Amino acid sequence: xxxxxxxxxxxxxxxxxxxxxxxxxxxxxxxxxxxxxxxxxxxxxxxxxxxxxxxxxxxxxxxxxxxxxxxxxxxxxxxxxxxxxxxxxxxxxxxxxxxxxxxxxxxxxxxxxxxxxxxxxxxxxxxxxxxxxxxxxxxxxxxxx
Amino acid sequence: xxxxxxxxxxxxxxxxxxxxxxxxxxxxxxxxxxxxxxxxxxxxxxxxxxxxxxxxxxxxxxxxxxxxxxxxxxxxxxxxxxxxxxxxxxxxxxxxxxxxxxxxxxxxxxxxxxxxxxxxxxxxxxxxxxxxxxxxxxxxxxxxxxxxxxxxxxxxxxxxxxxxxxxxxxxxxxxxxxxxxxxxxxxxxxxxxxxxxxxxxxxxxxxxxxxxxxxxxxxxxxxxxxxxxxxxxxxxxxxxxxxxxxxxxxxxxxxxxxxxxxxxxxxxxxxxxxxxxxxxxxxxxxxxxxxxxxxxxxxxx
Numbered sequence: 001x002x003x004x005x006x007x008x009x010x011x012x013x014x015x016x017x018x019x020x021x022x023x024x025x026x027x028x029x030x031x032x033x034x035x036x037x038x039x040x041x042x043x044x045x046x047x048x049x050x051x052x053x054x055x056x057x058x059x060x061x062x063x064x065x066x067x068x069x070x071x072x073x074x075x076x077x078x079x080x081x082x083x084x085x086x087x088x089x090x091x092x093x094x095x096x097x098x099x100x101x102x103x104x105x106x107x108x109x110x111x112x113x114x115x116x117x118x119x120x121x122x123x124x125x126x127x128x129x130x131x132x133x134x135x136x137x138x139x140x141x142x143x144x145x
Numbered sequence: 146x147x148x149x150x151x152x153x154x155x156x157x158x159x160x161x162x163x164x165x166x167x168x169x170x171x172x173x174x175x176x177x178x179x180x181x182x183x184x185x186x187x188x189x190x191x192x193x194x195x196x197x198x199x200x201x202x203x204x205x206x207x208x209x210x211x212x213x214x215x216x217x218x219x220x221x222x223x224x225x226x227x228x229x230x231x232x233x234x235x236x237x238x239x240x241x242x243x244x245x246x247x248x249x250x251x252x253x254x255x256x257x258x259x260x261x262x263x264x265x266x267x268x269x270x271x272x273x274x275x276x277x278x279x280x281x282x283x284x285x286x287x288x289x290x291x292x293x294x295x296x297x298x299x300x301x302x303x304x305x306x307x308x309x310x311x312x313x314x315x316x317x318x319x320x321x322x323x324x325x326x327x328x329x330x331x332x333x334x335x336x337x338x339x340x341x342x343x344x345x346x347x348x349x350x351x352x353x354x355x356x357x358x359x360x361x362x363x364x365x366x367x368x369x370x371x372x373x374x375x376x377x378x379x380x381x382x383x384x385x386x387x388x389x390x391x392x393x394x395x396x397x398x399x400x401x402x403x404x405x406x407x408x409x410x411x412x413x414x415x416x417x418x419x420x421x422x423x424x425x426x427x428x429x430x431x432x433x434x435x436x437x438x439x440x441x442x443x444x445x446x
Contacts (some may be wrong), residue, residue: 048354
């Protein structure tokens with residue numbers, strides 16, 4: 001494990017991408033910042049600009065319209081940047097799979113590092129997912145650049 | 146030898162460690178105010194180190210030279226400033242008129258934040274830059290008034306060492322009416338200069354996504370963070386030297402902690418003001434207060 005990865009995993013700045021979600025997962029993500037869960041104690045911060053991001057939290061089923069916008073956001077993120085799919089929608093398109101506006105599941109479009117299923121996932125599940133991401137980065141040492 | 150002076154002991158590294166710690170203290174206090182646990186004490190250093198390791202992207206439509214140079218220039222100005230201010234109380238080293246040099250150098254970081262934001266060709270960054278200019282118009286004015294009070298109180302001495310020596314002999318300025326007014330103005334100046342909550346319109350995270358910093362990433366953003374960490378130490382210490390400079394040395398530690406406490410209490414008890422309220426507050430409330438302070442200082446209270 002390099003020093004770079006060690007530093008990176010201790011100050012993950014999180015950017016929240018809503019790709020057409022029903023707002024439930026977004027509220028659960030905001031819950032992670034509240035006194036009960038407080039992700040700032042792990043050095044995580046919710047940032048407003050994708051340029052500052054280390055982790056993209058994606059909520060919502062990726063439809064044809066939001067896919068174009070999302071690809072622009074993904075290309076703007078400075079690498080190394082990790083992708084976390086929050087909720088069942090970005091993991092497997094959930095009940096929107098037969099919909100006419102769906103392109104493909106998220107992991108066929110871009111590489112996804114961690115999946116957090118749930119409709120919506122609890123804040124504990126989101127934190128556990130981020131811990132899995134940290135384990136993956138530090139143990140496997142497969143950094144994407 | 147001057148390399149050690151500027152980059153290691155009284156200069157950059159010493160100030161960065163204390164400033165990063167002060168910034169952490171403010172974050173931790175904010176977290177405790179909200180019943181959260183807060184980050185560990187080394188968080189700001191990790192953030193800065195991490196940003197150095199990230200990829201650097203320069204936006205396509207940006208004015209490249211200006212975009213690259215503005216974090217470096219603001220860092221350079223604050224580097225110089227950290228040496229001048231720390232040398233004044235550690236080595237009692239200074240020169241006539243260094244207060245005015247400090248005044249000029251303190252404007253440079255804000256000015257280059259504005260230029261960098263405007264150069265990044267992002268509409269939100271431009272909005273942030275224009276707000277920062279309006280903020281500068283309001284707080285620099287108040288800072289000069291507060292500086293004038295300190296200078297009048299110490300019988301017209303314009304050097305920082307002279308002001309400290311005067312207070313060592315005759316007691317801190319803060320224990321007089323005009324001194325307390327000057328100190329209040331100084332505290333509001335720090336709050337606005339560092340962009341902390343009641344006056345953080347220029348980089349409002351929820352509103353314009355970080356304002357001038359929106360397009361910055363990687364090492365260049367890291368330079369801005371280092372600048373902010375240095376300012377977190379320099380500005381409170383400068384106000385302490387101007388108004389409470391009687392007992393320094395180890396006493397500076399608790400004085401600095403009290404300053405950080407004042408900053409975080411102000412931060413956590415106030416909502417963000419909009420720009421016209423800030424201008425109104427600084428020009429039509431704090432400025433008349435400062436004028437009263439100057440009159441008191443001339444009369445000798």
